[in-house]
Amino acid sequence: MSAELLRKLRKTIHEGSLAVCAIPTCPEISLNLLTPNYPRGKLTDEEMLAIIDRPAYWAFCWASGQVTARFLLDNPSICRNKTVLDFGSGSGVLSVAAALTGADFVIACDDDSNARTAILENARLNQVKKIKIIDDLRNLTLKPDVLVASDVLYDRENFGILEKLDKYCNLALIADSRVRDPSVFDKFTLLLQERSKTVPDLDESEEFSLVSLYERKFN
Template sequence: MSPEQLDRHLQQTLPHGRVAETRPAGCPAIRLYLFDPAVLEGPLSHDEAQAVVDEPAYWSFCWASGQVLAGWILAHPERVAGKRVLDFGSGSGVVAIAAALAGAQEVIACDLDPAALDAAQANAALNGVTLSRCEDWYRRPGDLDVITAADVLYDPDNRHFLAEFRSAAPSVLLADSRVKVLGDDTYRRQAVIEGRTWPDLNEFEEFNRVRIYHAGS
């Protein structure tokens, strides 16, 4: 998967969009192909803005929680080393790549968006690691040791995944900046770390405080 192919994915939403290689400020050890803000010479047209809302290319940004969890995993490699990891809602693949760099036996990027899985694999190659792919959480492989997930609770309807993650693997690592109270006491907070989406979307400051949780053994 080449950057040019990622450009074509992005241009389905933004005709002039393109990706560029960058190192997110929150995890500079990892290189990613992300949206290049230099293409925005002015405000988006109404049609472009509507397309972004209707079919957002989430994978073309590295969200704050993903950066923070990736950096935390690189600082705590023992949490994933030698284990089989599934990264839920993988997006750009930053967390999955961090797990692979930290010595995971296998890392599976799971995302409903085939373009996101293409991006995750392209970004993995950029960092000299490989990822398996899974397009359907409910058809995921078995024998998982760790589930990772970042920025997946923005929709209240996704809260049920908290229990599903715990049922799918003995260990869960979760990062979120939107929900202050998970409502599930089995998730124990490990750290609170500042982070910003890359490229920066100038989000509210409250969304830049990322909480990392662990559930299980």
């Protein structure tokens, strides 16, 4: 477990702890994640503000991330010898999966500086070396072959990216369990739907456990 990450976590979840955890659906991948005994009681105002201000999304492996990582590991030709962009990397679970399946190069993009530290730590943990980190899509210096993104559409501002995916890739894989308007994915092909849970479990409503993985190809 990384002492630096624990220090960052505790700025948000004061009594939280981290542990190296093998992902249930992807035991090939281990991540530094929040331990399941995190405090679930009533939060103080200060804690509430810290969670809003600095959400530690990187300390979870989200349901959509798990399903997509398993899909990439089971279909290694998707990333092999490709340049892969992992948009909204969080813990870096998809970056690690892409690197493990032989991507030439992975670009992990996250606008949270703590997530960027987590991605580096988790890359090291899984002994993958080909991950470059950026904080904003505007800092991309090349057009990747493949874009992967899981659980990033909770932020409606990210819907805009769906309209210009061809600028970022030739193949996009987007996984989500929260969007309720099916027309958002009109131009996509549904690859699979699977039940999964965020690790550690956030006790979310069952409706958020059904992950849909969509594909869109260009050229």
